[in-house]
Amino acid sequence: MSEIDRIKELFLYDIIVAIAKIKYIANKFDNPEDLKYDFLHWDSIIREFEIVGEAMNYCIKFNLFENEKDKRKVIDFRNILIHKYFGIDPEAVLNIAKTNLDWLEHMIYDRIKQIEPQLKEELKKEMIEENKNLDFVKKALDKIQ
Template identity: 40%
Template sequence: MKLHDNGVFLLHIADSFEKIAQYLGGMDKESFFKNSLTQDAVVRNYEIIGEAARNITDDFRALHPEIDWRGMAGLRNILIHQYFGIDLNNVWNISKVHAPDTLAKIQALPEYQTAKKLLSNHRK
């Protein structure tokens, strides 16, 4: 796999979504609002997701319109450029409502499966 391969970016996206799910696992909304460490970790992973989504080629994104590439990149832009006014309600709702579905769609892509297999074989 090349460093700037769509598969690599898909791995980064999936890994970050998995981390977000782990950070928020067992946590309710009120606890999330009170825990700045978890907030920072979740926001950072959305920044990674957005940057990776921005690096997916246009052709690949066009082949997979079921995935909200623009939304991922747009959220990254909001988090980076409007860091002083992050809406934690939106972050929570995205994490609980949209993120699991998006992760499942990413993991279903053949390119993701291939990249994951190559990475797994490389680590052996």
């Protein structure tokens, strides 16, 4: 299934899952350099930020938000990670992961509240099944009302 064939609201759920993964990883580190030199966690957190940015790009493309100004910053950060991968500041990455994602997470939850209830539950069940081995992701998805 291509991104175009996909149910557009799933991109909102992708962002919730990716944020949960980013926070889970970030909470393991106090020192940005430790994160950078732990390649499994570093690569994982960068990949999840890329997913957030790409999913937000589709959310804007599919008009899931009225105002795209703040959302554009998310996409810009993704572009920096992808295109300037050799000069990424680990302190900035860890800081964003630990302190700057709550506004985005709340905004996504608020937008998910507007989805038709049956579709919202179907998508939630699908994402929980897809991430059933990750309790912290299930907790993030359980916040969807």
